[in-house]
Amino acid sequence: MPSARPAPEPPEPLSPLVDAHTHLDACGATDAESVAAVVDRAAAVGVGRVVTIADDLDAARFAVRAAHWDSRVYAAVALHPTRANALDDAAMRELEQLAADPRVVAVGETGLDYYWPGKLEGCAGVEEQVEGFRWHIDLAKRLGKPLMIHNREADHDLLAVLLDEGAPETVIFHCFSSAANMALACVEEGYVLSFSGTVSFKNAHDLREAxxxxxDEQILVETDAPFLTPHPFRGAPNEPYCLPYTVRSLAQTRDQDPFELARQTTANAERVYRIGS
Incomplete structure (x- = not known):
């Protein structure tokens, strides 16, 4: 459903930045020209590179194409946990082929989502999600690529599955939204935490404490566009160009200079995704 609010004004530029998790297809990009237009708007405010994420097979195919269309775009592919019930043999074979593409820098987003089962028609159940998560963990380890995690109301079980399976070398918690105890548990394991516009929301006190x-070496920034537009633009459409709003809010929370946080998160993204400077 289209947003009732107009798109946010472009923020003051903040450079360098990498949007560690966005959905270019959901932002309306459909071809090379429209992908370039979204990334051009981002680059104008310092967001020079983006990682576009898949949550189903169509999105995975698009993400890989987009990453080949534009050198500023990288891809991650997986089936979202709520779609784990679609992970049949054919889907596994295709995801393995897509994930092996050199423009794919992570396996994701995968994980556990305990919010939607029972609320969303056709949503994968908990057991299906766990099995799908285990398969994606194995795929990331076989390919030697980072694992990008979606976690909603599943802190304990998600950490338990990672422990049981043995986590890949690099694990990224996209749109980290848990409290301080979960942040500490993830930091202890060496996982990377990526923060989105939610950190700027007025009611996100626990998240800001986390x-x-x-x-500094375990933090990334993302838009998760077109979702989670940062305050004060909640309800408006999000795009990678909005990332500086989130970074400035996060820097204020962490008592850091926003330009230093931008440089640090960019260095982290380059290291984690192995995308070079």
């Missing part, structure tokens, strides 16, 4: 606990 954000203060993450070491």
């Amino acid at each position: 954000a203060k606990l993450v070491p």
Whole structure:
């Protein structure tokens, strides 16, 4: 459903930045020209590179194409946990082929979502999600690529599955939204925590406390566009160009200079995704 609010004005530029998790297809990009237009708007405010994420097979195919259309775009592919019931043999074979593409820098988003089962028609159940998560963990390890996690109301079980399976070398918690105890548990395991516009929401007090606990080397920033538009633009359409709003809010929370946080998160993204400078 289209947003009732107009798109946010472009923020003051903040450079360098990498949008560690966005959905270019859901932002309306359909071909090379429209992908370039979204990334051009982002680059104009310092967001020079983006990682576009898949949550189903169509999105995975698009993400890989987009990453080949534009050198500023990288891809991650997986089936979202709520779609784990679609992970049949054919889907596994295709995801393995797509994930092996050199423009794919992570396996994701995968994980556990305990919010939607019972609320969303056709949503994968908990057991299906766990099995799908285990398969994606194995795929990331076989390919030697980072694992990008979606976690909603599943802190304990998600950490338990990672422990049981043995986590890949690099694990990224996209749109980290848990409290301080979960942040500390993730930091202890060496996982990377990525923060979105939610950290700027007025009611996100626990999340901001968690954000203060993450070491500089274990933090990323993202838009998750077109979702989670940062305050004061909630309800408006999000795009990668909005990332500086989130970074400035996160920097204020962490008592950091926003330009230093931008440089740090960019260096982290380059290291984690192995995308170079």
